[in-house]
Amino acid sequence: MRRPKAIVLHAAGTNRDPDACVALELAGADPEIVHVNRLRARDRRLSDYAMLVIPGGFSYADALGAGRLFALDLASYFADEAAAFVDSGKPVIGVCNGFQVLVKAGILPGDRREREATLAHNENGRFECRWTAMSAPASNCVWTRNLPGLLSCPIAHGEGRFVVDSETTMERLVSGGRIALVYSGADGRPAGGAYPANPNGSAADVAGICNSAGNVLGLMPHPENNVVVRDRDGERRRASTAACIALWKNGVDYAKGM
Amino acid sequence: METSTDVYRFLVRPKERPGEHCGPRARSLAADARALGLSKIRAVHRAAIYFVRGTIAPKELSLLGRFLFCDPVVEDCAWERVGDAAPAGAPARARRIEVSLRPGVTDPVADEAARAARELGIKGVEAVSTGDAFDVEGDGVTDGDLRLLAERLLCNAVIQRWAIGRIEPSWPDEAAGSGEVERMDVGSMDDAALLALSAERRAALDVAEMVVIRDYFNREGRACTDAEFETIAQTWSEHCVHKTFKALIEVDAPGYPPFVDNVLKSYIKKASDEIAAPWVLSAFVDNAGIIEFDDEYEVSFKVETHNHPSAVEPFGGANTGVGGVIRDVMGVSARPIAATDVLCFGPPDAAPEEVPAGSLHPRRIASGVIAGVQDYGNKMGVPTVNGGIHYDHGYSANPLVYCGCAGIAPRGRHPKAAAAGDRVVVLGGRTGRDGLRGATFSSMVMDSSTGELSGASVQIGAPIVQKKVSEALIAARDAGLYSAITDCGAGGLSSAVGEMASVLGADVDIARAPLKYPGLAPWEIWLSEAQERMVVAVPPKDMDALRAICDAVDVEMTDLGRFTGEGRLVVRYGGATVIDIDCGFLHSGPPQRRLRAAPPVDASAGEPADERAPAGAAVSPAPAVGEALLAILAHPAVVSREPTVRLYDHEVQGATVLRPYDGPAADGPQDAAVLKPRETKGSRGLALSNGFNHRYGAADPYRMAVSAVDEAVRNAVAVGADPERIAVLDNFCLGDPTRRETMWTLLESARGCYDAAIAHGTPFVSGKDSFNNAYLASDGRRVSIPPSLLISAIGIVPDVGNAPGTDLKAEGDPLYLVGNPAPSFGGSVYAELFGLPPGSDPGVPGSPAGAPAAYRALHRAIAAGFVRACHDLSDGGLAAALAEMCIGGRLGARVALDGIGGTAPALFGETNGCLVVEADAPTAAEFERSMAGSPYRRIGETDGEARLLLSVGGEAAVVGLDDMIAAYSGTRSER
Structure with a gap:
């Protein structure tokens, strides 16, 4: 079967776009990094792609809050195109800054018009780069199905604390199978808010959520940074790449099946 | 619709979280305030201010306030026109300090906010500027307290203004003045004029x-x-x-000719010319040194200092130091792939009255510098992978900020x-x-x-x-x-x-x-x-x-x-x-400068720097081995930098093979970073490392240089770099070059650079020097930095799969000491804590005998896959190296040392040229065969016990793994 085309969106300050391409290629996709200016110029169209990836970085220097201005681009220039892409059921993933963009653009959780969740400054007030482990509870998410073991990969963010506006929102996300990834200890049990297993103080240890249809995943950690082990002892030191590769493959396979 | 050209003020404040009035950021600011002696302050809440100038309709104001500036889930926003009767500012129980940037200071957030406002269709926005509001809580906080808080913590007058209560916005001065050219009749001036x-x-x-x-x-x-x-x-x-490096120096010192013409040519470049490595593609010509990576790619490396700017504005100084050195790499047509930073500060616990008048507190300099390094590297998407932090009183007013950048480019495309x-x-x-x-x-x-x-x-x-x-x-x-x-x-x-x-x-x-x-x-x-x-x-x-x-x-x-x-x-x-x-x-x-060099007249200035050891420490009974080791692990020169390193993104670009801290708990300090750039084929990679020891510099600048080169090289070798493919960079930071002692220090350290580079066959490919690192306090006291030389190394790792890392890998593996130890105590961590052990060598480590051959043999063993872990001996000596290996691997070890002198020299003496190796048990014989002819000895083996067992001359000491972890991570309570 043909390699599905993935659009990897780039705004000023996006920096893990090449990293995402490495993972996408490994997982069988045909990624293309596209600057938002080209979408604005109608030089490229979202609808020509089978997957949408919003990668990590510091879009617009995190001015006015991480992801805020990239989200504004989406809302100002491509609100309809983006909504049509999401509604079509094609797989969408936002990693780190991309997750922040999806949340601040209202695409995630995506149930109401007002913003009901956000990614706030880490509980300890600092940017942190460290490896984390996540488990995938039963959910609607097409990206996290049948992951072989814990998903382990680095975080690198200062604004990753998942916050909701009310208990009701959290209950809806939990009961609706929307919690796609949860920060966990090495034993696979949720971190229970304990640092550093839960590295940023996220409510209910949430590391990633999906929309109600399950095709859109946003997560703070970087599964694109654990797809190749190059040192002999890498897996002993850190973790298997299997779950990260499986996550990317899930997205690619889902795109193929559309 | 009513519109007018006005200035509006938006205040964005975090919402109070349920059950928590005071968030972690407010508490941490208050803790900083109390560290400055402002004990009445309970909390400092920060809010963001945006000033918007333009012709803006009420609906547009609401769009800015509710939609653009504020995240409604966690923040509230209030706005008003500047000059209108103000609604209440600070909460009743708090006092307000506001800080804004001086006009003309770069403000990326303001630029983005103005752009975004236009993107939202608000065309009337002319300009935006930003600021911070601080609501200070505490009983009986006076204006004097607020002033101190503003000046010492919240505001840097170099780039910011502050006010108690509301601050007025300021905009760049638009006064005419352009086109003005002043002419000076220099032709008729006398020397005085x-x-x-x-x-x-x-x-x-x-x-x-x-x-x-x-x-x-x-x-x-x-x-x-x-x-x-x-x-x-x-x-x-x-x-x-x-000018100083190229000066004609008149020398009055034994062993030197009467004149040295150009230090750069006489020592540094001379070494590179004599080594004449064919894989060096550019040395001292371009903005960065360039070496061959493989047939298709070349790698470049440059290290700069940004000391004076960081002294007056730590964040901006360090920030632009990183930015500047990244531009150097862009200037050789390369893609930046890694950043490095070596930072030198005054002691963080210095009492406010110890800080020279007019300079910032070392703690504030350190936090600003680290934030500046973090901001630039992370946002550029360049992983910060190697560095160091060093403390000394001499750096109090004059911090050193060394920023490095490595890049990659296709060959022949520059x-x-x-x-x-x-x-x-x-x-x-x-x-x-x-x-x-x-x-x-x-x-x-x-x-x-x-x-x-x-x-x-x-x-x-x-x-x-x-x-x-x-x-x-x-x-x-x-x-x-x-x-x-x-x-x-x-x-x-x-x-x-x-x-x-x-x-x-x-x-x-x-x-x-x-x-x-x-x-x-x-x-x-x-x-x-x-x-x-x-x-x-x-x-x-x-x-x-x-x-x-x-x-x-x-x-x-x-x-x-x-x-x-x-x-x-x-x-x-x-x-x-x-x-x-x-x-x-x-x-x-300019005309060649003429300078003079002579050794310090005051003989004590050239003596080993153990004067900071407690008086009489040398005669006090030797501490028990376990206590000594734990004290060394917790010493500021050794203790883990992990909390700082985690602020830097070292994973971006997906090329990092060996991280600054690695191992199963990701807390084992590594000797060097190993990267495998994404565009290159195969498993070849590169190592980045550094060598620096200012404590040796104060005692013997020649040996400091020899030690720094050796440390940089052995760190690179330890992670698998080929010693015949390592290039080095020199960065000198010294005081006033018109002082003869400064120039003598320069000559001695340059001579050390030459000798060490020739011995190791490592060419210099780039370098930089920074002089006048001194501070004249208002009381006339002169504070000079200790002589400081950073050697940075870039080496080729033939197969990154074999990069061993320092963390122990398995039980039952043999441990070896590679190299000829020559332990000494001058400038050592042990001597600083406990004084010189009786009868020990009070000098600082010198040229390591046989090290180049040992490194080549070790490299062959690593490249053949016989080495599972490897760590060099540096600050704290052999015991500290072993402890770090146990911590990194969460394993134990039994080690017996004989023939290296007494207990203290064997375990805690500092030496160049030595590394500890964990060999793979099944191939231990092959390891030994490949080391044959080079100095090495078997010293013990790894095991699954949670302790390090050290025995010297039959006397054994046991140190628990948990104790070592606690000491090294800085969480061990004082006894």
Whole structure:
């Protein structure tokens, strides 16, 4: 079967776009990094792609809050195109800054018009780069199905604390199978808010959520940074790449099946 | 609809979280305040201020406040027109301090906010500026407390203003002034007038140099313009031409000839020339040193210092230090792939009265510098992978901030030959008053007025702007659109264009340069050190293609003029000529400086630096081995830097193979970073490491240099770099070069560099020197830094799969000590804690016998896959190395040491040339065979016990793994 085309969106300050391409290629996709200016110029169209990836970085220097201005681009220039892409059921993933963009653009959780969740400054007030482990509870998410073991990969963010506006929102996300990834200890049990297993103080240890249809995943950690082990002892030191590769493959396979 | 041109003020405040009035950030600010002695302060809540100037309708105000500036899930926003009766500001129980940037200081958030407002369709926004509001809680907080809090913690007067209560917004001064050229009749000045002019314009030129300028303008038969004078001052500054390194030095010291002509040529370059490594592609010529990576790619490496700017504005100084060195790598047509940082600060626990008058507290310098490094590297998407932090009283007023950057590029794609007719093109940021006279500022001794006077020398970075420039340049390189390139660093356009046109000459019109705000005089435009700018020479036929690339990624591109081929640097401002000087005169440089060198007269200054050890410590009974080891692990020179390192993104680009802290708990300190760049084929990678020990420098600068080179090389070898493919960089930081002792220190350390480089066969490919690292306190006390030499190494790792790392891997593996230990205690961590052990060597480590051969043998063993872990001996000696290996691997070890001297020398003495190796048990015999003929000995084995067992001469000590982890992580409670 043909390699599905993935659009990897780039705004000023996006920096893990090449990293995402490495993972996408490994997982069988045909990624293309596209600057938002080209979408604005109608030089490229979202609808020509089978997957949408919003990668990590510091879009617009995190001015006015991480992801805020990239989200504004989406809302100002491509609100309809983006909504049509999401509604079509094609797989969408936002990693780190991309997750922040999806949340601040209202695409995630995506149930109401007002913003009901956000990614706030880490509980300890600092940017942190460290490896984390996540488990995938039963959910609607097409990206996290049948992951072989814990998903382990680095975080690198200062604004990753998942916050909701009310208990009701959290209950809806939990009961609706929307919690796609949860920060966990090495034993696979949720971190229970304990640092550093839960590295940023996220409510209910949430590391990633999906929309109600399950095709859109946003997560703070970087599964694109654990797809190749190059040192002999890498897996002993850190973790298997299997779950990260499986996550990317899930997205690619889902795109193929559309 | 009602509209008017006004200024509006938006205050965005975090919502109080349920059950928590005071969040972690408010508590941490309050803790900082209490550390300054402001014990009444309970909490400091921070809120963001946005000032928006323009013609804005009420609905648009609401859009800005509710939608753009505020995240409604966690924040509230209130706004008002400036001048209107104000609604309540601070909560009743708090006092308010507000801080805003001075006009003209780079403010990326404000720029983005203005852009976003227009994107939202709010066309009437003219300008945005930002600030912070601090609500201070505490009983009986006085105005005096607030003033202290503002001055010492919340505001840096160099770039910010503050007020108790509301602050008025400020905007860049738009007063006219542009086009003004001042003319100075230097031709008729006597020596005194010349020196007065140099001082008045902070040019840092001496009388011999001023006389040459006078003679030149006499030959030209005209007055000198301000822009010409400033250009010459920058071009001839210590920072740009390294006058001290190239000086003729009259030496009064045994073992030296009476004169040394040019330290750079006599020692540093001499070593590279003699080694003549064919894989060195560029040394001391380009903006960065370049070596071969493989047949397709080359890697570049450059390390710079940004000490003086970091002393007065720690965040901005370090931030632009990182930005500047990344531009150096962009200036050799490379893609930045790694950042490094070695930082030297005063003791963080210094009492406020110990801090020299006029300088910031070391704790504040450290947090600002670290935040600056973090901000630039992370936002540029360049992983920060190697570095160090060192503490000494000498760094209190004069921190050292070494910033490095490595890059990768396809071979043979870095064009270096502009042709007459090529256009002079500037890419990137706009020009403002930032950073005027930075090159000369960094060439002076600082005093208590420096912060105030040099406000204009401070630059603030905008890393995203530079990231866009980097992306555009790589596309332009691949399309072959430029014929030469350099970065705008110290001296701004004057250095960048001046350097590129040093032979051809150029004719440019700086009125075309896009400005951040109007009102700059021509010389200010020409000299501005505004960041994020690169200059390229572009053949006229390629201009359109380059413009298309820049437009696609929103990079500003300006055509300033052309390279002429006429050998004169001509700078116009519209119709007026502001500079017209002969390139030969400008670039033949100032007359060679004559300096004098002699060893310190005060004999004690050359003695081992154990004076900080507690009095009488040397005669007190030796501490128990376990206690000594735990104290060493917790010592500021050794204790884990993990909390700082986690602030840096070391994973971005997905190329990091060996991290700064690695192992199953990710807390084992590594000797060097290993990277495998994404564009290269196969499993070849590169190692980045460093060697630095200022405690040795105070005792013996020659041995400091030998030690730094050896440490950098052995760190690289430890992670698998081929010792025959390692290049090094030198960065000297010393005091006032007009002092004979300073120059003697320079000579001694340069001689050490030469000897060590020759011994290891490691060529120098780049270097930098920073002098005048001294501070004249208002009480006349002179605080000099200890002699400081950073050696950075870049090495090729043939197969990154075999990079061992320091963390122990398995139980039952044999442990070896590779190298000939020669333990000594001068400048050692042990001596600083406990004094010199009786009968021990009080010197500092010198040239390691047999080390080059041992490193080559060890490398063969690593490359063959026989080595599972490897760690070099450095601060704290063998015991500290073993402890770190156990911590990193969460394993135990049994080690017996005989024939290395007594307990203290064997375990805690410091030595060059040695490493501990964990060999793979099944192939231990092969390891031993491959080491045959080189110094090595078996010292023990790994096991699954949670302890390190050390025995010397039959006496055993046991140290628990948990205790070691606690000590090393800085969480062990005092006993």
